[in-house]
Amino acid sequence: MKTVEEIQAAILAAFPAAEVAIELNSSPSAQHSLRLGHAHAVAIATFLRDDAALQFDYCSNVTGVDWLDREVSEKVKVKKIVDGAEQEVEETVKRTVPGYLEAVYHLFSTVHRTGPLVIRMKTANRVDQVAMPSLVPVWRSCEFQEREVFDLYGIQFTGHPDLRRLLMWDEFKDHPMRRDYVEPDDYEYEPTPHDHVQARADAHKTAAEKGAA
Amino acid sequence: MTATIDKKAPGWNRPPVVTADGDAELLEVAMGPHHPSTHGVFRMDVALDGERVVKLKPVFGYLHRNHEKIAEGASYLAAMPYTDRLDYFCSLSNNWAYALSVEKLMGLQVPERAEYIRVILAELTRIQNHASTIGFLLQEMGASGTPLMYAFREREKIVDLFEDLTGSRMMCNYMRFGGCRVDMSEAHLRRAREIVASLPGFVDEYEALLTSNEILMARCQGVGVIKPELAINAGLSGPMLRCSGVNYDVRKVDKYGIYDRFNFRVPLGDHGDIYDRYMVRVLEMRESIRILEQALHDIPAGPVQDVKTKSRGLRPKPGEAYGRIEAPKGELGFYLISDGSANPYRYRVRPPSLINLTILEDMCLGQNVADVVLIFGSVDIVLGEVDR
Numbered sequence: 224m225k226t227v228e229e230i231q232a233a234i235l236a237a238f239p240a241a242e243v244a245i246e247l248n249s250s251p252s253a254q255h256s257l258r259l260g261h262a263h264a265v266a267i268a269t270f271l272r273d274d275a276a277l278q279f280d281y282c283s284n285v286t287g288v289d290w291l292d293r294e295v296s297e298k299v300k301v302k303k304i305v306d307g308a309e310q311e312v313e314e315t316v317k318r319t320v321p322g323y324l325e326a327v328y329h330l331f332s333t334v335h336r337t338g339p340l341v342i343r344m345k346t347a348n349r350v351d352q353v354a355m356p357s358l359v360p361v362w363r364s365c366e367f368q369e370r371e372v373f374d375l376y377g378i379q380f381t382g383h384p385d386l387r388r389l390l391m392w393d394e395f396k397d398h399p400m401r402r403d404y405v406e407p408d409d410y411e412y413e414p415t416p417h418d419h420v421q422a423r424a425d426a427h428k429t430a431a432e433k434g435a436a
Numbered sequence: 437m438t439a440t441i442d443k444k445a446p447g448w449n450r451p452p453v454v455t456a457d458g459d460a461e462l463l464e465v466a467m468g469p470h471h472p473s474t475h476g477v478f479r480m481d482v483a484l485d486g487e488r489v490v491k492l493k494p495v496f497g498y499l500h501r502n503h504e505k506i507a508e509g510a511s512y513l514a515a516m517p518y519t520d521r522l523d524y525f526c527s528l529s530n531n532w533a534y535a536l537s538v539e540k541l542m543g544l545q546v547p548e549r550a551e552y553i554r555v556i557l558a559e560l561t562r563i564q565n566h567a568s569t570i571g572f573l574l575q576e577m578g579a580s581g582t583p584l585m586y587a588f589r590e591r592e593k594i595v596d597l598f599e600d601l602t603g604s605r606m607m608c609n610y611m612r613f614g615g616c617r618v619d620m621s622e623a624h625l626r627r628a629r630e631i632v633a634s635l636p637g638f639v640d641e642y643e644a645l646l647t648s649n650e651i652l653m654a655r656c657q658g659v660g661v662i663k664p665e666l667a668i669n670a671g672l673s674g675p676m677l678r679c680s681g682v683n684y685d686v687r688k689v690d691k692y693g694i695y696d697r698f699n700f701r702v703p704l705g706d707h708g709d710i711y712d713r714y715m716v717r718v719l720e721m722r723e724s725i726r727i728l729e730q731a732l733h734d735i736p737a738g739p740v741q742d743v744k745t746k747s748r749g750l751r752p753k754p755g756e757a758y759g760r761i762e763a764p765k766g767e768l769g770f771y772l773i774s775d776g777s778a779n780p781y782r783y784r785v786r787p788p789s790l791i792n793l794t795i796l797e798d799m800c801l802g803q804n805v806a807d808v809v810l811i812f813g814s815v816d817i818v819l820g821e822v823d824r
Contacts, residue, residue: 251756
């Protein structure tokens with residue numbers, strides 16, 4: 224199989240303006256991935272599928288990943304006045320790296336029997352800019368899997384022919400696979416509540432119900 | 437950017453929709469979630485013009501319990517028994533796929549004897565799954581009971597062996613990262629050899645009953661056809677892919693475990709219809725018997741797990757891995773991301789049952805509503821895996 228570097232070079236030869244970055248995987252599996260920018264994603268995917276040397280015609284697995292905001296601390300040199308004289312002092316500055324949602328695709332070739340080639344795309348943030356291009360026009364196998372990612376992670380796939388929830392019901396509000404999802408605590412009916420279940424049931428009672436009891 | 441769908445691309449060559457002529461009205465039918473042929477709780481919203489299907493939308497989620505979220509909250513080892521509940525007909529294959537992914541993530545080696553035991557158990561699982569699937573398909577065709585009970589008679593012997601070895605008939609929870617939980621004793625192997633020796637007779641009997649049966653041929657041939665280009669583009673796997681003539685078997689492609697040591701062939705279909713799916717499964721049972729004969733003959737002595745391997749409190753180094761096997765229903769994959777902690781940051785199951793249903797509507801459009809039951813039955817799904 225061609226290495227990710229060779230595939231990246233092939234993509235850049237075909238689309239010089241495309242954003243393609245290699246992300247290394249340090250685990251023993253050594254399945255490195257290519258991160259695609261949104262603008263050329265569908266064109267690159269079509270290229271990966273149709274190019275005679277690559278022919279990744281089989282998109283096996285599509286999934287989402289939620290990366291939360293994380294705090295990184297960096298050491299920065301700043302000039303400060305210490306004892307009347309200006310000196311360079313190292314200071315630790317905390318910075319928040321915004322979180323994002325990610326879609327990961329595992330591609331195989333049934334012709335060359337190669338794979339997996341991992342391609343990934345990320346959204347700008349986790350809140351309001353959660354769109355990315357759908358790859359259903361390239362691989363039909365993404366149809367249900369992208370619906371599932373939309374359902375459980377809330378990524379909006381633009382260009383998906385039928386983007387509806389797959390596993391949760393249509394009226395459901397949140398996206399349960401997100402890392403910061405909080406389960407509602409009133410989804411179960413308990414006929415004989417006691418202890419902490421009683422306390423939880425009481426918290427959901429209206430004032431009228433409490434008065435009646 | 438917004439992509440437009442090129443309906444001429446390989447994934448979208450749908451047959452023309454037969455629409456109601458004149459002022460005829462379409463009848464909307466909800467097949468399921470309690471329809472006896474849906475193999476569990478699954479719904480198809482079907483629009484009918486007379487008896488012909490003009491629209492079919494599958495509705496999922498009745499059995500959804502967010503298996504992936506549960507596993508992300510548990511340790512690596514604690515997710516193993518949950519994998520039994522995905523495709524509960526083939527828990528040992530599920531165990532293997534998950535163990536294989538964690539082994540890829542951590543670079544673990546599996547002892548020789550454990551690899552043989554895994555092959556033996558996975559191929560026995562495949563035989564009982566295919567026999568039962570064909571039995572269910574015939575049940576849906578109206579052959580009430582007989583073929584299914586023939587299949588269950590054989591399945592009983594196999595699950596009895598599983599019970600003796602693992603403690604459970606269906607929820608085996610047997611494989612471990614870097615090996616297996618307990619060794620197969622000489623008595624187990626003797627029993628397995630007896631079962632394998634009796635299986636060719638069973639497949640012959642099954643074929644004598646079914647293969648040239650006129651009703652089966654009339655109902656299955658030319659129904660629910662999938663073209664090879666569509667099968668690849670839609671990510672079908674297992675017998676669903678190979679019935680269209682696509683030579684792609686993960687056992688041959690990835691050669692995971694020790695599958696490169698066995699001499700076996702990959703059965704391929706010609707037409708991609710229900711009959712070919714039936715035939716591919718029958719031939720796969722015969723090939724599995726060949727693999728089993730070789731594995732049971734060659735199995736070496738030795739440990740089934742390296743004593744130094746730690747199962748509990750596993751903390752893989754940060755990284756990710758996608759591992760897959762050829763499960764009886766198709767390509768079963770697990771995608772794991774580790775952040776260095778004791779539970780997976782991301783745990784994803786690639787369910788062959790769900791993805792094989794992607795083209796259910798394409799196969800059913802223009803067919804009679806009675807054939808929808810057959811087409812759906814020939815896909816071979818288990819709802820525990822579809823909805824997770």
